[in-house]
Amino acid sequence: MTRVRDRVCVVTGAARGIGLGIAKAFLDEGAKVWICDINASQLTQTLSDLADSERLGGSVTDVTSRADCQAMFNQVVAKWERVDVLVNNAGGGKACAFLDVDDDFWAREIALNLSGVFICGQIGARLMVAQGDGGSIINIGSTNGLYGQAGMAPYGAAKAGVINLSKSMALELGEYGIRVNALCPGTILSGGEYDDPDNPTLTLLRSHTAVNRLGRVEDIAAAAVYLASDDSTFMSGHAMVVDGGATSRQLLLNATPEFQQQASSRYTVTTAVPEEPRSSQ
């Protein structure tokens, strides 16, 4: 497979999880892949597992540090002379009740999930502009950036910022042939977990989807290959949701109980019917 053959792709936070899945898919598609991560031991293990010295490089990089990110891009350019694709994947959210979020917690969530995308995105975009032949930047958002979730306010706010930042970047960088898209996963079993049918939390999350399964890193990796490749040259400023249909279900949750009752007599509805009618939106 050759959809990103010989392209130089940088994937942040790629020592494990979704980032690693994307890096593997890029390698399978013939790319040269640089992975970075803040976790040095995990990165060393992953580089050794992937074992491709020709088309693989890596660095211990904290995406919240401009000095680290600049040093990483310097290394990439020293090795392969250019950058064609950047996937801003490093991120992750911790739960905390809104009333308990302190300034340090807020700042950490925003730094990792939003400022890291800005810093790497800006350095990567400047390189692509100087190269003069375009590129693709993929910012990993989340469906949390599209709706609220109790306990996840800072993460959701940061991911909503990633989606909006991607649109503005797309508008400003389009004239240089650089496309920028946000890729928004739903619930992904990013640690390779077994989608245990007896696990109540996984069962609830699975019931939110339309396809009755949770996501796999390969689902996100396939979307990333598409956004990195020439298959998507007319796509920029888009927030691509890959969630098995889970966000589509919000409409049903906001319907009246009467409608839900009618619907449930015709279909199997797996979400709870609210006790009280909700105000229309």
Ligand SMILES: NC(=O)c1ccc[n+]([C@@H]2O[C@H](COP(=O)([O-])OP(=O)(O)OC[C@H]3O[C@@H](n4cnc5c(N)ncnc54)[C@H](O)[C@@H]3O)[C@@H](O)[C@H]2O)c1
């Ligand atoms: N897993 C999901 O269900 C899900 C859903 C929506 C969005 N996402 C997003 O997908 C991305 C990857 O998630 P994942 O589930 O693979 O997470 P993960 O925790 O498995 O992997 C994240 C990686 O990022 C690295 N990292 C953390 N801070 C870093 C920093 N400052 N600099 C560089 N690397 C850093 C970690 O060491 C880790 O290797 C994140 O942006 C996350 O918000 C995940």
